[in-house]
Amino acid sequence: MAKIIAITNQKGGVGKTTTSVNLGACLASLGKRVLLVDIDPQGNTTSGIGINKADVENCIYDILINDVHPRDAIVPTNIPGLNVIPATIQLAGAEIEMVSTISREVRLKKALHLVKQDYDYILIDCPPSLGLLTINSLTASDSVLIPIQCEYYALEGLSQLLNTVRLVQKHLNTTLQIEGVLLTMFDARTNLGIQVIEEVKKYFQQKVYQTIIPRNVRLSEAPSHGQAIITYDPRSKGAEVYLELAKEVITYEQAAR
Numbered sequence: 001m002a003k004i005i006a007i008t009n010q011k012g013g014v015g016k017t018t019t020s021v022n023l024g025a026c027l028a029s030l031g032k033r034v035l036l037v038d039i040d041p042q043g044n045t046t047s048g049i050g051i052n053k054a055d056v057e058n059c060i061y062d063i064l065i066n067d068v069h070p071r072d073a074i075v076p077t078n079i080p081g082l083n084v085i086p087a088t089i090q091l092a093g094a095e096i097e098m099v100s101t102i103s104r105e106v107r108l109k110k111a112l113h114l115v116k117q118d119y120d121y122i123l124i125d126c127p128p129s130l131g132l133l134t135i136n137s138l139t140a141s142d143s144v145l146i147p148i149q150c151e152y153y154a155l156e157g158l159s160q161l162l163n164t165v166r167l168v169q170k171h172l173n174t175t176l177q178i179e180g181v182l183l184t185m186f187d188a189r190t191n192l193g194i195q196v197i198e199e200v201k202k203y204f205q206q207k208v209y210q211t212i213i214p215r216n217v218r219l220s221e222a223p224s225h226g227q228a229i230i231t232y233d234p235r236s237k238g239a240e241v242y243l244e245l246a247k248e249v250i251t252y253e254q255a256a257r
């Protein structure tokens with residue numbers, strides 16, 4: 001039975017998609033069966049893993065709005081063990097369309113329940129907002145992974161995010177946990193990055209992953225080639241650190257059992 005992890009932060013550009021694609025790919029390379037769910041209308045996970053949006057028959061929109069079975073939307077990637085439910089721009093209208101539907105917050109949860117037994121991990125790449133798509137993701141998940149960029153204002157907005165997590169825990173998903181906090185785009189040449197790490201560790205303590213993701217040009221190049229870092233440049237620092245993160249995620253889960 002899959003563990004479902006929402007990768008979320010309503011702040012834009014903090015590394016949610018980079019983490020979804022590369023953590024997913026690394027978990028798959030370690031032998032896990034992984035499903036990436038793209039629930040961001042930008043569809044960056046979809047294109048970043050090499051799926052041509054023009055070829056997508058059913059996307060997450062059809063699952064959420066038209067009751068399409070998730071198995072009819074899942075597509076394979078060039079990495080064995082890694083599948084994707086793609087998102088296209090069609091999803092942009094979904095939040096408004098869902099407002100008037102019954103059980104609008106649990107639509108993703110119900111859908112993923114149908115394929116949960118086929119995977120070890122399901123990773124959901126959330127949009128940069130706290131709207132209904134993110135609420136659906138938090139409701140469907142066992143835990144939340146929060147990427148935080150090592151920049152000024154890193155902690156800004158986090159109380160809103162944690163408040164949303166608490167609200168979901170209270171009303172929609174009592175067992176939702178914080179999986180971990182991931183520091184991203186660290187630049188060792190600046191004092192600022194080090195300060196942010198200290199601040200985040202003070203706030204989240206043992207929830208912060210030991211693996212810290214540095215700025216790495218190869219990580220930013222890989223999506224334009226439609227590849228995860230482990231196939232684009234397996235020897236890069238980016239590949240090394242995301243593999244480390246994948247091992248950490250697996251170890252945490254084993255320790256929790």
Ligand SMILES: Nc1ncnc2c1ncn2[C@@H]1O[C@H](COP(=O)(O)OP(=O)(O)OP(=O)(O)O)[C@@H](O)[C@H]1O
Nearest residue numbers: 012013014015016017018128185214215216219220
């Ligand atoms: N460790 C890294 N080193 C260098 N560039 C990175 C790194 N992580 C992410 N990037 C780049 O930073 C940009 C933002 O990253 P990403 O798309 O993963 O963030 P996001 O949180 O998903 O953004 P959005 O909120 O728009 O969905 C992208 O261009 C990405 O390639």
Ligand SMILES: [Mg+2]
Nearest residue numbers: 016017040044
């Ligand atoms: Mg993104």
